[in-house]
Amino acid sequence: QSFKLLGFLDVQSVPCARESVLYGSLGSLVVGLGHFLATSRVRRSCDFAVGGFLSTMLGYWFYCRYNLAQQRIRQRMLKEGMQNRMLFEGSYLDPERNQTGNERSDS
Amino acid sequence: MANHTQFGFQDASSPIMEELVEFHDHALMVALAICSLVLYLLALMLMEKLSSNTVDAQEVELVWTILPAIVLIMLALPSLQILYMMDEIDEPDLTLKAIGHQWYWTYEYTDFKDLTFDSYMLPTTDLPLGNFRLLEVDHRVVIPMESHIRVIVTADDVLHSWAVPSLGVKTDAIPGRLNQTSFITTRPGIFYGQCSEICGANHSFMPIVVESAPLNHFENWSSLLSS
Numbered sequence: 001q002s003f004k005l006l007g008f009l010d011v012q013s014v015p016c017a018r019e020s021v022l023y024g025s026l027g028s029l030v031v032g033l034g035h036f037l038a039t040s041r042v043r044r045s046c047d048f049a050v051g052g053f054l055s056t057m058l059g060y061w062f063y064c065r066y067n068l069a070q071q072r073i074r075q076r077m078l079k080e081g082m083q084n085r086m087l088f089e090g091s092y093l094d095p096e097r098n099q100t101g102n103e104r105s106d107s
Numbered sequence: 108m109a110n111h112t113q114f115g116f117q118d119a120s121s122p123i124m125e126e127l128v129e130f131h132d133h134a135l136m137v138a139l140a141i142c143s144l145v146l147y148l149l150a151l152m153l154m155e156k157l158s159s160n161t162v163d164a165q166e167v168e169l170v171w172t173i174l175p176a177i178v179l180i181m182l183a184l185p186s187l188q189i190l191y192m193m194d195e196i197d198e199p200d201l202t203l204k205a206i207g208h209q210w211y212w213t214y215e216y217t218d219f220k221d222l223t224f225d226s227y228m229l230p231t232t233d234l235p236l237g238n239f240r241l242l243e244v245d246h247r248v249v250i251p252m253e254s255h256i257r258v259i260v261t262a263d264d265v266l267h268s269w270a271v272p273s274l275g276v277k278t279d280a281i282p283g284r285l286n287q288t289s290f291i292t293t294r295p296g297i298f299y300g301q302c303s304e305i306c307g308a309n310h311s312f313m314p315i316v317v318e319s320a321p322l323n324h325f326e327n328w329s330s331l332l333s334s
Contacts, residue, residue, distance in 0.1 A: 017136065050143070
């Protein structure tokens with residue numbers, strides 16, 4: 001079963017969504033409460049809480065998605081490297097064979 | 108294929124569709140942020156007393172010009188990146204022609220041998236147990252996986268559209284015109300699609316089934332079919 005925030009964002013299946021919303025809520029609480037404790041102004045503190053929610057949520061979202069994109073690229077490179085290793089093992093394109101050949105020539 | 112209550116995308120089976128799903132998630136997160144802000148401002152204004160004393164609001168006008176511009180840039184940059192990625196022309200490994208008729212598809216593999224066949228939907232009365240109703244066909248489009256496939260789409264009679272959601276492909280089939288699309292399947296599997304342009308009584312009953320298989324399986328299938 002999926003839980004859709006505001007009826008459209010499925011926080012369970014979208015990577016980084018759940019953490020973004022949770023960190024955003026925490027950021028909102030910290031900023032809003034902190035501002036209220038410092039100034040005792042309710043309305044302005046609510047404004048800061050919403051601002052804190054949006055900036056923390058979007059900030060963590062970009063950070064998490066950037067890391068996810070890097071991970072996916074690394075996964076693709078690893079997959080291609082593994083496929084190439086199987087294909088080229090023992091042939092002149094095998095990088096490990098070139099290294100072994102150099103060691104033999106040095107000794 | 109999609110299940111009966113599915114609203115979201117099907118699992119991506121091509122790199123372009125993976126990028127589209129990522130962009131869609133990003134756009135939804137931006138939409139959530141905007142909707143939250145609008146909901147808060149709405150609640151605030153409902154509690155505020157009406158006043159006509161405001162004559163000048165330079166700061167807030169600057170904010171509500173700059174902020175939407177930033178939001179639009181955040182959406183436009185990945186969108187344009189994917190748009191140009193979809194239009195990249197690379198040397199295809201296989202060219203396939205898909206011709207729409209009322210109400211079936213004809214596929215032609217003419218790169219190496221003249222291989223042509225029609226693809227009709229399997230009627231529900233003839234459907235084997237466990238198969239998908241209104242989605243299965245008698246002859247699937249078999250393609251080699253992880254190979255660049257070019258599809259040239261046209262139609263014989265009226266407008267049709269060749270669409271396979273999990274590959275991120277939808278191309279209109281227009282009589283007298285050749286439209287080109289291309290894709291790479293990242294994994295073996297069977298991918299379903301349906302005609303996506305109204306074309307008559309049986310528009311909903313001319314599905315598309317793409318079967319992605321390793322190259323040796325594709326070669327066996329093509330030699331069996333052409334013999």
